[in-house]
Structures are given as C-alpha cells and as structure tokens.
Amino acid sequence: MSDTPIRPERTAEAVARHIETLILEGSLAPAEGLLPERDLAQRLNVSRPTLRHGLKLLQDRGLLVGEKGRGLRVAPLGQTAIADPLLALLSDHPEIEDDYFDFRDVVESHAAALAADRATGLDRDAIRAAMDRIEDAHAEARPKAEAEADAALHQVIYEASHNLVLLQIMRALSGTLRSNVAANRSRMFALPQMRERLRDQHRAIAAAILDGEADRARDAAHAHLCYVRKAARDLAEAEAHAETARRRQSGGGLGQRR
Template identity: 60%
Template sequence: MTHASVKSERAAQTVAQHLESLILEGSLRPGERLLPERELAERLSVSRSTLRDGLRILEERGLLAPGGGRGSRVAPLGQAAITDPLIALLARHAEAADDYQEFRGIVESAAAAMAAARATEVELARIRDCLDRMDRAHAAADAQEEAEADAELHLLIYEASHNLTLLQIMQAMAGVLRSDVIQNRSRLFAVPAIRELLRRQHRAIAEAILARDAPAAQQAAGEHIRYLRQASREIREAEARLDLSLRRLNGGGAGTRAGATPPLPDAGP
C-alpha cells in the first residue's frame, strides 16, 4: 500500500469516527438525512472521495443506510431489537403498556434531574424554544403540533441528561413505542382540558430544568408520568367497557337478539 493510499484510508477513518461520534451523542438522530455530499465534504474539509470512503465504513457498520438516491441517512439504530415480535406482543396487552409507563416514570424522572444538573446553555435554549412551540400550538388548538412538541421536549430532556446510554435506548424506543397503544397520546390531546393540564405539567418539568432545580425536575417528571399512566389506564378500561357493551348489543356477532329476525327454518322436502 502506498503512502498516499494509507493517508487516504486514515482520512476516511477520521471522517467515519467523527460522524460516529455525532450519532452516539445524539447530534445525528436515527432516520436523519445527512447533508448532500458536496456540502458535507466542505464542512469536514475533505475530498468527496474521502467522504464516500468514510460513509462506506459506517454503512458496513450498520450506522448509515442508503437514502434512496438522496444521500445517506442515519440507520434506525436499536429499533431492530425493539421491534422483536415479543415487543409487539407485549404492546397489545394492557398490563405491558402499564409496565412501560412505570418504566418511563423511573427513567424520565432521573433524566429530568440529570438534565437540570448537566444541561448546557444551548440545550436550555432548545428547551425554551420547544416550550414556546408548545404554547403556540396550544393557543391555536393544534393538537397534532402540540403532541409533536410534547415528544420533542422529552427527547430534548434525554439529550440534556448527557447520559448516552439512556439517550440511545429511549431514542430507539421512541420510534416504536410512541404509538397510541402505549401512550394514547392522540386520545389525550383530543380533550382540551387534558391538553391544558399536560401543558402545565410539561412547563413544570421544563422550568425546573431551566432553574437547574434537580429535585423539582425529578418530582415534576414523576408526577407527569404518573398522570399519563393513570389516564392511559382509564382510557383502556373505558374502551374495554364500550367493546363489551357493543358485543352484548349484537350477541357478539354470533347470536340473535329479541326483535331480530331469525333465519327461516329449512322447510324440508
């Protein structure tokens, strides 16, 4: 191998290591598309051929995926394990959904406390911006935008915790377990009174983090998840009662009810 090829290989490894660090720390999120090749090469001060070699290294490691003719994107890291059929099975059962909320309560309370102690000024500014986004959506009665701001705020808190293991696990789970089956987010945000309560809860968490009050942040996050857990449980129970009522109304689809016309008997030969 020539000196030039050795140098080129080292440069590609440096590119790969830099991008890998951005993925690990959460600067590049799963599914996020990288800059166009020309712009990214300029940002990293390398040639396009060196950049391609670096990207190829990360693709071989499973960290990048082809972007369908539009460059590379970060692979959906961690989701292969979390989309195991066992997880899908658990997600369909109420007790597992409740256990997930309990898990979130433990993790997010700790994450909020860590964020209050460790967040940088840049991260605090992003949390303020997210609160403003939530307030604007709330004022406009835009439930979808408010729900998306909700999800973003929780992810920002994980990032501000500066615990890379926690961030990567919760980031992977967020893409799979953010469904209504688990969190009932769309149902909750459909009720104006509940949206207002959730807004106050989110503000309490964020303001405690902004004030760098770790105990208050931990308490506010714990109260928020406990409320979500109880509300989700009540929604599931109400839906189960409704399903039972509907089955009784039509005989479970297998019987007849008074007033219904039974099938004609066979007259025979």
C-alpha cells in the same frame, strides 16, 4: 514530531469516528440524510476519495445506508437493532403499556434531574422552544399538534440529560412503540380537562430544568408520569366498558335482538 505522513486510511478512519460521534450523541438522527458528497468533503476538510473511504467504513459497520439517487443517510438505528421480536411483541400487546409507563417514570424522572444539572444554553433554548410549541397548540386547541409538541419536549429533555445511553434507548423505544404511544397521547389531548393538566405539568418540568433544580425536576417528571400512567389506565378501562356495552346491545353480533 514524526515525519511520517498521515495516510489517507487514517484520515478516513478519523472521518468515520467523527460521524460516529455525531450519531451517538444524537446530532445525526436515525434516517437523517447526509449532505451531498461535495458539501460534506468541504465541511470536513478532506478530499472526496478520503471521504468516500470513511463513508464506506460506516456503511460496512451498518451505521449508514444508501439508496440509488437518494444519497447516504443514517441507518434506522434502534428501530431494528434494538427492536427485536421481543419489542415487537410488546408493541402488539397494549396491556404492556402500564409496564412501559412504569419504566418511563424511572428513566424520565432521572433524565429531568440530569437535564437540570447538565443542560447547556442551547439545550435550554430547545426546551423553551418545545414549551412554546405546546403553549401555541394548546391556545389554538389543536390536540394533534399539542401531542406532537409533547413528544418533542420529552425528546429534548433526553438530549439535555447528556446521557447518550439513555438518549439512544429512549429514542429506539419510542420508535418501536410509536403507534401505541401516539394513540395514547391523541386520546389524552382530545379531552380538554386532561390537556390543561398536561400543559401545567409540562410547564412545571420545564421550569424546574430551566431553574437548574434537579430534585424539583425529578419530582415534577415523576408526578407527570404517574398522572399519565393512571390516565392511560382509566381511558383503557373506559373503552373496554364501552365495548362491552356495545356487544351487549348487539348480542355480540351473533344473537337476534328484537
């Protein structure tokens, strides 16, 4: 064993690498605040000067940001780094939504299969908790809460896949396209017959993952995304027809109707 003492710089780099890992694996989420310095130093078992050095390394790398009086938090990763003008353009064009669902079908079907193979006990508990939220919101006829629980279930499935690239990309995309996705979910969960189908589909996905059946989980996720994609398309078409009918009634706001 070498008698060379560990330099504080090495310890600071180890602190930085540890926090980087937590960010990468999703344990620390974008925009999440860190513990106060005293508590963080105790938790990591390092001195406060060493901790400050490690945190400074992460700030220099753009992984942490700080605001006066609010402490440090994880940077809004993906929402700016991945969300360049191209994704902003996608977000501004609802007609792209069908392609987004096509992409989600490929990715989420695979994520469900991975989750069935890789989910830990804690992952399975998180999936059960997400399903409990869906069931409670459904029973209480709270569409907004049910839509939020839907999003939470998909998130825990990404996490249970233990594919860090998939997790971070889907987290970034959902943040970038959140307004469109949220609006779409709200429209669907406002319709009782759709709520029933979605609840049953979520049950099927969760049950397959919890039973550890990858092919069944993949098929259930694929069936769900196909349904959601078609439902979104039908809703958009119905809204377009309704808007056309309104314009005809008013002459497009330019004609004189007697």
